[in-house]
Amino acid sequence: MLGTSWARVTDDIAYRTVRENVKALLADPRAAVDARVPACPEWTVRDLVAHLVDNTVSAFRWASAEPPEVPAADASAERLLDTWLRLGEGVDVHLRAHDGERGPSLLVMDAFTHEIDLRYAIGAPVPTEHVAYRRALGLLTGGFGESVRRHGLPSVRVVSDGADWVCGPGEPAVTLTASRHDLHRTLTGRRSHEQITALDWNGDPGRWLPAFTWGPFAPPAEPGDVLSAG
Secondary structure, eight states: OOOGGGOOOOHHHHHHHHHHHHHHHHHSTTOOTTOEETTEEEEEHHHHHHHHHHHHHHHHHHHOSSOOOOOOTTOOHHHHHHHHHHHHHHHHHHHHHTTTSHHHHHHHHHHHHHHHHHHHHHTOOOOSOOTTHHHHHHHHHHHHHHHHHHTTOOOEEEEETTEEEEESSSSOSEEEEOOHHHHHHHHTTOSOHHHHHTSEESSOOGGGGGGGOBTTBOOOSSOOSOOOOO
């Protein structure tokens, strides 16, 4: 069985789920807003929330003629979270109307990625199931496939928990098998070349390592969050 992570939910439901999860995570008194985010070392938890607000403000401006209220640059994490939750409800209508388009899918993927970043930052468990995985991995494998093509490489077959994608042109020359969590963290620049190589490949992955740098993503020089069997 593929599980709820592959359930076909719309972008607005996935985005709302991420917002609810982040709200619950930050309600934990152990969640320090000044804690550093390992995946984004220049950020604190507060900065992560500010980024989520910025993206939602941009989406809101595109979807609505009425400009949203923007928090001050020095707004508290609590104020930023309240703003994100409020604006997110308005953006949900736009996401539902444009479900599956690139813009809404990017918003979901980015927010979901930072939800996982937040979990690592505050020591919260990573869920084994999440409704945002299907949309996020669909977008990420597509972006990785374009990178494979631009690097002039043969395609990679990616297999994850019962789902699979062909990333790049032509017949796959190698297969990468990984849990959805490891695949997501790998394709979003959270795993080093050493960690990527340690995944389950049926051949030498060396020639494909440069393709994991694409868009805003680049593998860190040092190993990132640990590989997961789940």
